[in-house]
Amino acid sequence: MGLGSGLLLFLKFALGGILIGAILGYLFSQLIRIYDDYPLEIAFSMLLFFGSxxxxxxxxxxxxxxxxxxxxxxxxxxxxxGMSETTKMNINSFWDVVTLIANSLIFLMIGIEIKNIDFTDKWYMIIAAIVIVLAGRTIALYASVHFIKGFSRSWKAILNWGGLKGSLSIALALSLPPSFEGREDVLVLTFSVVLFSLLVQGLTIKPLVMKLGLSEKQKNV
Structure with missing residues (x-):
């Protein structure tokens, strides 16, 4: 498969998902305008997500x-x-619990998937993937906030370093079919980037905030 065919397949895969999600999200948003019953609306949200x-x-x-x-x-x-305040509170609480369980299951699944993969010849790929992701994040963030006046360099640095990756990236990797030729490599690279994000970026974000003096500024406001 050439680069052009791969890009076309990716666009079809991504844009098709966006289209279906947008249509169903809009339809169910209109549906809950008719009802004011939070258990029913929670059921609708479950139907929406699984159905999508x-x-x-x-x-x-x-x-x-x-x-x-x-x-x-x-x-x-x-x-x-279409949601009352009571519905918002209850539906958020419900999905917070579901999210916690889902995150645990996703990380368990990726652990099972990669436990039999040999990392010996993949370290250069892993390092390259981490560098590319960090560089891509930096370029995208600084380009997007470049024209915003009064946006301090300190906050740009925090937003850049705080771009943590997690279960969504892993879920996307796990959704690749077993017949996909590069599935193992994608799983390894995704897991490695997420692990770096959580352990290195996640554990150093607070010291970075302290070093840049942002916590002191918040206290003085």
């Missing part, structure tokens, strides 16, 4: 991306037009 995934997978596009897009629309647009 399986419908997207049926059409051979990204189920994970479909769920993310559906959740963004339902949790923002849907909450604004």
């Amino acid at each position: 995934f399986f419908i997207a997978e049926h059409f051979h596009v990204s189920g994970v991306i479909a769920v993310v897009v559906a959740g963004l629309i339902f949790g923002n647009y849907g909450a604004k037009i």
